[in-house]
Amino acid sequence: MMPGTITLNGFLGKDKRSLGTIIKADEQELDRLEISAEEIADRMQYFTDASFSTFDGTITLEEFFIIETETTRGRIPCPYSHGGMFRKSVTKLTNTKNHATVTWTSLNIHLIKEHHFFEGKGSSFRLEPALLVKALF
DSSP, rough: TTTSHHHHSSSSSSSOOOHHHHHHHHHHHHHTTOOOHHHHHHHHHHHHHHHHSSSOOEEEEETTEEEEEEEEEEEEEEESSOOOOEEEEEEEEEEETTTTTEEEHHHHHHHHHHHHHOTTOOTTTTHHHHHHHHHHO
């Protein structure tokens, strides 16, 4: 999770909380929002899959979701020790109905779905659950 192990900046950002505390706080936020990490991750995967086939182009889905996925060569491992490898891609989604924009990686989807980990505050790819819900649904 620390800088330089899997990624240059790590997954915790400037967050001084423990990994367990970060996850617990985000799970409490999900409870407040009445949505599961799995539902969010499934929606993220849906948009990523749909846009991935455009070969780095933009796609519009469901009238007001503009999505673009950029890919680079290679894969990145999950920081948890179960051996998962994920393609290096970044998906950007803009909800034109409410102007919410979020950006995520393929690894983010896995971290949210399997580990309920949205990354630490200040991390390059930290995803706030409330903003994800606003943008994705």
